[in-house]
Amino acid sequence: MTISDAGIAAGHKMQVRTVDLDGQQIRVGIRPGSDAGPPLLIFNGIGANLELIEPFVDALAGVEAIIFDIPGAGGSPAPLMPYRFSNLCVLADKLLSHLGYAGQVDTLGVSWGGALAQEFARLYPQRCRRLVLAATSPGVIMVPGSLSVLSKMIGVRRYTDAQYLRRVGADLYGGAFRADPSLLDEHGRHMHPPRGRGYLYQLLAAWGWSSLPWLGTLKLPTLVMHGADDPVVPLINARILAARIPRSTLHVVDDGHLFLVTGAAHAAGVVGRFLRGAAD
Known part of the structure; x- marks a missing residue:
């Protein structure tokens, strides 16, 4: 029996x-x-284990989904040496x-x-048929969130301290969490705190990276989705992505950074x- 048959x-x-x-x-x-x-194929957020995106996967009726814990997050141990996004792309292709x-x-x-x-x-155009970009940016050349938000995102405390997450989560993630802070408790119950070295490696992988110079070379149909109330990655970044990717559509959601959840x-x-x- 194959994995699909078993599922x-x-x-x-x-x-x-x-x-x-x-x-x-x-x-x-x-x-x-x-x-x-x-x-x-789903690439999760920084420090996030695959269970955190499971509500979205469960709601995605009919579509087969593949998601893996990035080395150093969830159940994937951190490697000895840091890596770049290109290394992770090779890893993802090898995993497939x-x-x-x-x-x-x-x-x-x-x-x-x-x-x-x-x-x-960009690296595997023959692999990718369609692309969905959710709550993201073109990298270091972006319009950043406020310093107070980014300073809280740089560490892992929100993954390890439930009370801290409850205290700062609405300001971090915006959207539905502002109206119903109890959603943070549910979200926190599914967190597997990332290992310190693994989280650092994820931060280093993004350091100095930008897609702005080559976004125009992406020829595949692309859906850019973003929350209207996203304190981490302001909405203007989604507009930049949609303007630069030739075959893209922008869909703005009345929610925050974690609208997929x-x-x-x-x-x-x-x-x-x-x-x-x-059509959307």
Whole structure:
């Protein structure tokens, strides 16, 4: 029985396992789907384990989804040496081949993972059919959030201290968390705190990286999604991405930075229609 067959038999629940890629252990989750289109490869945000995006994956009816913990986050141990986005793209391509995905995939990246998704689409254009960029930016050349927000994002305390997350989460993530702080408790229950070295490596991977010089070379259909109330990555960054990527569409959500989680059903509907080629 294949992974997909097993998942379908289990009711399309995410199947999680650890694989070895040339000595690097990678924790990967696969949520089987029934659609005929390519699977969706998801790059998560900085420090985030795959369970944090599961509400969105569960709502994405019919689409097979693949998500893995970046080395140093969740259940994937940190490597000995730092890496760049290009190294992670090679790792992602190798993981797809290891899992038996020889053809094209659609790619979605959220926040930090949105930068990685841009790099993956650039380096592996033959792999990527469609691209979704959620709550992200073109890298270091961006319009930043406020210093008070960014100073709280630079560390891992929000992952390790539930009371701290409850205190600062609404100001960090905006959107639905402002109206209902109890959502932060639910979000926090699914967090696996990243290892310090792994989080540092993720920060270093993004250091000095920018997609602005080559965004115009991305030829694949692209959906840029962003929350109207995003304190981490202001909305203007999504407008820049949409203006620079030739075949892009901008969809603004009445929510915050984590709209894929707090508004999973709506976001999944928009993404699902885009992946199927329907108009937004």
